Amino acid sequence: xxxxxxxxxKVPPDGLxxxxxxGQVQFEMWDSDDPVPRVELLKKVKGCDGILCVLTExxxxxxxxxAGPNLKVLSTMSVGFDHLSLDELKKRGIRVGxxxxxxxxxxxxxxxxxxxxxxxRLIEATHEAKTGGWGTWRTLWLCGHELANSTVxxxxxxxxxxxxxxxxxxxxxxxxxxxxxxxxxxxxxxxEAEYVSLDELAKESxxxxxxCALTPETHGIxxxxxxxxxxxxxxxxxxxxxxxxxxxxxxxxLSTGVIAGAGLDVTTPEPLPTHHPLYTLKxxxxxxxxxxxxxxxxxSMSALAANNLLAGLRGExxxxxxxx
Ligand code: GLV
Ligand code: GLV
Numbered sequence: 051x052x053x054x055x056x057x058x059x060k061v062p063p064d065g066l067x068x069x070x071x072x073g074q075v076q077f078e079m080w081d082s083d084d085p086v087p088r089v090e091l092l093k094k095v096k097g098c099d100g101i102l103c104v105l106t107e108x109x110x111x112x113x114x115x116x117a118g119p120n121l122k123v124l125s126t127m128s129v130g131f132d133h134l135s136l137d138e139l140k141k142r143g144i145r146v147g148x149x150x151x152x153x154x155x156x157x158x159x160x161x162x163x164x165x166x167x168x169x170x171r172l173i174e175a176t177h178e179a180k181t182g183g184w185g186t187w188r189t190l191w192l193c194g195h196e197l198a199n200s201t202v203x204x205x206x207x208x209x210x211x212x213x214x215x216x217x218x219x220x221x222x223x224x225x226x227x228x229x230x231x232x233x234x235x236x237x238x239x240x241x242e243a244e245y246v247s248l249d250e251l252a253k254e255s256x257x258x259x260x261x262c263a264l265t266p267e268t269h270g271i272x273x274x275x276x277x278x279x280x281x282x283x284x285x286x287x288x289x290x291x292x293x294x295x296x297x298x299x300x301x302x303x304l305s306t307g308v309i310a311g312a313g314l315d316v317t318t319p320e321p322l323p324t325h326h327p328l329y330t331l332k333x334x335x336x337x338x339x340x341x342x343x344x345x346x347x348x349x350s351m352s353a354l355a356a357n358n359l360l361a362g363l364r365g366e367x368x369x370x371x372x373x374x
Contacts (some may be wrong), residue, residue: 054098215241
């Protein structure tokens with residue numbers, strides 16, 4: 051009999067076609083745009099050889115125990131893996147696939163869009179225009195901060211950070227600086243970025259883009275200690291994971307003018323409840339975790355996730371396997 055697979059969400063057509071046409075697996079899918087209820091998920095994974103999941107599913111000891119000893123492959127349709135208990139997966143010898151690279155362009159584009167929307171106050175401006183605030187042309191009305199001659203800081207220099215910097219360079223950025231657990235000379239060279247301490251990054255950046263993975267080391271790394279050192283004109287942009295930010299500290303920094311603005315594609319929790327204080331701030335632009343949301347990219351992610359899964363079940367190297 052064919053390996054049994056559970057797909058925890060309606061995946062985009064490219065990935066679905068690959069699974070269907072492979073003839074390699076018998077799979078069942080939670081055929082909805084909304085997450086599968088946990089209780090249902092725990093039932094459905096029982097006896098599975100493989101699971102294809104998205105980032106809303108917590109893959110922890112409880113779930114792996116519910117799946118049982120047949121489980122060999124976990125394939126997540128995401129580049130992030132903070133929803134996976136890697137220790138538990140490793141302990142059980144389960145191989146893990148994920149989807150880096152295919153989403154780099156889409157995430158970098160969105161990050162630039164969010165940065166500009168925040169720094170040039172686009173959301174506020176369209177709101178003013180359609181609600182009667184546009185009385186006349188005014189000299190300093192809706193003024194923001196420009197990229198030309200600025201210093202752009204990157205926290206966590208990987209493929210995405212490089213792709214963001216490549217796109218920002220034509221805006222006449224003066225200097226790129228970055229920090230990470232250690233210097234990344236090969237990547238840094240591509241964008242002529244200088245390695246600095248976290249302290250210097252905070253102090254010198256006019257724009258600060260957060261591009262690191264969420265790990266125990268980066269959890270809450272963007273806190274008062276960081277914000278309080280930043281420039282008053284600084285724009286903070288996060289398209290990584292909400293968990294890297296202390297949101298109370300960010301609220302304080304934004305509401306008291308310690309920094310100029312923030313653009314967030316990711317929050318804690320997700321969705322961020324509509325009554326959250328951050329929504330009340332004009333200088334905070336919040337998006338519902340859409341950085342990779344282009345048709346091309348979401349299809350590529352689903353295809354890669356499907357191919358990772360199938361390769362893993364065949365016992366072959368996966369196109370993109372996470373080293374545990
Ligand atoms: C999106 O956040 C991803 O991890 O792919
Ligand atoms: C702006 O529209 C200008 O003419 O300066």
